Amino acid sequence: MELHAIPRIEDIEPGQWNRLAGAGNPFLRHEFLAALERHGAVSPRVGWAPHHLALYHDGALVAAAPAYLKSHSWGEFVFDFAWADAYERHGLDYYPKLVVAVPYSPVNGPRMLLAPEGDASRLRAALADGARAMTNQLELSSAHWLFPERPDHAALLRAGYQHRVGCQYHWYNAGYADFDEFLAGLTSKKRKNIRRERRLVREAGIELRIVHGHEADDALWAQLHGFYAKTFREHGNLPLISRACFADIGAALRDRVVLVVAERGGEPVAGAICLRDDHTLYGRYWGCREEIDGLHFEACYYQGIDYCIRHGLQRFEPGAQGEHKVARGFLPTLTHSAHYLADSRFRDAVGDFLARERQAVEAYAETLTMEGPYRVDMLERLRDEL
Numbered sequence: 477m478e479l480h481a482i483p484r485i486e487d488i489e490p491g492q493w494n495r496l497a498g499a500g501n502p503f504l505r506h507e508f509l510a511a512l513e514r515h516g517a518v519s520p521r522v523g524w525a526p527h528h529l530a531l532y533h534d535g536a537l538v539a540a541a542p543a544y545l546k547s548h549s550w551g552e553f554v555f556d557f558a559w560a561d562a563y564e565r566h567g568l569d570y571y572p573k574l575v576v577a578v579p580y581s582p583v584n585g586p587r588m589l590l591a592p593e594g595d596a597s598r599l600r601a602a603l604a605d606g607a608r609a610m611t612n613q614l615e616l617s618s619a620h621w622l623f624p625e626r627p628d629h630a631a632l633l634r635a636g637y638q639h640r641v642g643c644q645y646h647w648y649n650a651g652y653a654d655f656d657e658f659l660a661g662l663t664s665k666k667r668k669n670i671r672r673e674r675r676l677v678r679e680a681g682i683e684l685r686i687v688h689g690h691e692a693d694d695a696l697w698a699q700l701h702g703f704y705a706k707t708f709r710e711h712g713n714l715p716l717i718s719r720a721c722f723a724d725i726g727a728a729l730r731d732r733v734v735l736v737v738a739e740r741g742g743e744p745v746a747g748a749i750c751l752r753d754d755h756t757l758y759g760r761y762w763g764c765r766e767e768i769d770g771l772h773f774e775a776c777y778y779q780g781i782d783y784c785i786r787h788g789l790q791r792f793e794p795g796a797q798g799e800h801k802v803a804r805g806f807l808p809t810l811t812h813s814a815h816y817l818a819d820s821r822f823r824d825a826v827g828d829f830l831a832r833e834r835q836a837v838e839a840y841a842e843t844l845t846m847e848g849p850y851r852v853d854m855l856e857r858l859r860d861e862l
């Protein structure tokens with residue numbers, strides 16, 4: 477087997493990439509990754525130089541991973557700014573580094589895409605070892621695998637990568653028949669608060685509808701992109717994903733793109749852009765033209781929960797951070813990443829930090845879960861999902 481670094485996803489035939497197990501995840505589809513590159517959201521100019529890992533055997537693609545050479549740490553959501561600062565203070569270069577991740581998306585899922593007929597254990601080991609060897613050969617500071625699913629993460633730990641734990645807030649479907657049954661599992665105070673927030677939206681004359689990616693026309697994409705760009709700029713961020721990029725993703729992924737459109741008098745005033753696979757809804761971007769009480773919670777959380785219930789999805793990941801999500805039915809959920817630092821001195825120091833950080837994050841998640849919004853009997857049902 478030979479591991480190659482591919483500088484453009486379009487240098488890999490879409491059918492070859494998409495046949496690999498795990499590419500059913502919308503963020504790992506060739507169409508999604510290619511759209512980001514084609515429209516300049518991912519490029520060396522913005523600090524994301526494509527460096528996709530492609531493992532070949534007898535000329536056939538047998539495994540792959542979406543990878544980038546990064547010249548900064550923005551858009552990753554596993555924060556290593558302090559590590560970069562420590563390198564700089566010691567006169568060393570932390571950038572570029574190798575990152576295996578979905579750009580701008582803190583979503584959990586496969587990071588090692590494997591040929592269905594291959595030896596999964598052997599292919600994972602080859603990718604893990606190959607990424608580390610590539611880091612050393614290119615004299616990079618480090619390699620980072622962000623938000624990998626459990627089998628991939630276990631393979632990385634076996635290969636000697638260091639383990640980092642984070643915390644997000646996810647909603648889990650306990651087989652609810654409808655939104656009211658979900659509310660019934662909450663404590664009285666939390667149930668009343670959600671009903672009040674939803675009532676405020678209705679009283680403001682707002683109506684919400686779901687539009688799938690292939691159903692959105694150019695005018696709707698222009699409005700949603702405007703909301704997204706406005707929100708990013710207000711928070712000091714660059715809206716690097718263009719309207720055309722969003723539209724291409726919607727056209728290619730069709731009903732895997734889920735748009736929540738909030739309208740008053742038939743005119744959009746806010747919207748949320750989500751993606752989904754067969755099991756999970758992923759909230760990604762939100763924006764609005766005006767501030768309306770409760771609308772952010774309705775568009776970004778309650779409509780997503782309702783969509784999951786109606787479509788039988790098991791989980792809703794609404795994005796990174798946000799402890800306020802717990803009061804609205806989301807539970808602390810541990811996330812994982814794996815890291816290799818080439819310099820043994822920094823590797824030892826970071827390993828000590830990660831061991832202490834893991835204990836703190838795990839204790840925090842358990843405490844917040846016990847103090848969360850669910851009745852005790854419902855929490856016991858949901859624990860099987862955590």
